Amino acid sequence: MIGIIGIVVVLGMVFGGYLAAGGKMGIILKSLPFEMMMIGGAAAGAFILSNDTASMKQTFKGIGRVFKGPKWRSDDYRDLLCLLFELIRLAKSAPLELETHIENPEESAIFARYPKIKGDHEAVEMICDTLRSASMNYDDPHQVEEVLEKRLDAHFHHSMHPSHALQTVADGLPALGIVAAVLGVIKTMGSIDQPPEVLGKLIGGALVGTFLGVFLAYGFVGPFAAKLKTVAEEDGHFYQLIREVLVANLHNHSPNICIEVGRQNTPHHYRPRFNDLEEALKGARAA
Template sequence: MVGIAGVCIVFAMVFGGYIIAGGKLEIILHALPHEMIIIAGAAIGAFVISSDFHTIKHTLSDIAKVFKGPKWKPRDYQDLLCLMFQLIKARANPVELDSHIEDPASSPIFMAYPRILADAEAVSLICDTLRSASMNYDDPHQVEEVLTKRIEKTYAKAQHSSHALQTMADALPALGIVAAVLGVIKTMASIDQPPPVLGKMIAGALVGTFMGVFLAYGIVGPFASRVKAVIDEDQTFYNLIREVMVAALHNHAANVCVEVGRQNTPAAVRPSYGDLEGALRATRQAA
């Protein structure tokens, strides 16, 4: 909703101010189809040239994040801490723990949190770490280093779409100039026309420069920044898994581990101590 409101504000302020100043929209609307074919077409073509299929698909999917916002909501962070609490408690019985981490899709613990279960990376982080600990690879410092590198690799991959959008935004002003120059060439070829005709042709050429700059700094650039911000926010979910897992490998009690995770959760999505305690109490009663 905020993303939609932002786009509306950009269009309303730019074109509203232009109309209030006495500008005529019909000049822009007349030139817009041809200029957009040149500018947007060239930008999309350059994007396709510089990206592989995965990046193209990923970028198109991530544009929705501008409007949807972060994937993980405050309730998901509380659910994650409850999930981790139950799995850490299950470490006391290795046979029981193996039944959960070897087949998470059939685990009653994981099945209680379907949004987390649906995220392959989160489930893999949790299960792989617990499996390694059961194989005596349980040095907290080594595990933390491995988890950090894995999370950083996933984060770098997730950032490809924002980098691609930013590269497109950087290219749009120059492509607008290309469209404007073509318009000037067209105008010069009609130099024998009367001044009113030449004036409209020059105005149409300048629409190319305007559209290139407008799209770069008013639409695509902000989209790239927002996608990056959403990815950064979602990344804290995986960082939380690392914090709780490392605390568990230091042999802290399960409630201490989840409190470490709670304290390391950003304030905007951090569950209160009372809410988390209530949720943990409910999981104990359900067990």
């Protein structure tokens, strides 16, 4: 919702100010389809040229997150802590039973209680792989921690691709606007023998290209890229939390201590209250 409000504010302030100053929309509207074809088409072509099919799909899918925001909410962080508590407690009390859950999480009754987390392959694989490593009696927990760090870096780099792709387009739009403006000037020079009122409209139409390139870059595409970066960073905390809890488990802390370590490392605006988490853990114990 707030993203739509931002778009309305950008359009309203720019064109509202233009009209309030006495500007006329006729020239802009007349030139807009042709300038948009040149600038937007060139930007789309450059985007296709610089990305593969998977990256383009990821970017188009990511644009929706500008309006939806981060994937993980406060309840998801609480559910993650409950899931990890159940798995860690089982790992300490019944290691053989744990294997059935981490080897086949799709059929696991524990994972089934948290469907949103179960549906995220990266989170499930990170949890299962790390618990499997712990069951192999790693001599140095720092080895697993290092592997997790590299895995998180790779995942974050992948999640940042839509932001980088859109930012590249935003960086190129002003230059593409100049290209469209130059073409408009070339067209105007071909009509240099026309009266001033005709030349004025032609020059105004040419300048629409420069305006449109800058406007799209800094009014829409650039902010979209910045928002996607923020969303990726916010969602990255969810996977960081998995690492913190599982590393604490590798150091042989009790399940309650591991979960409290995770709670303390949860971002403040997502962090569950201690009493609320205790109630949720009681429900996990009962289950």
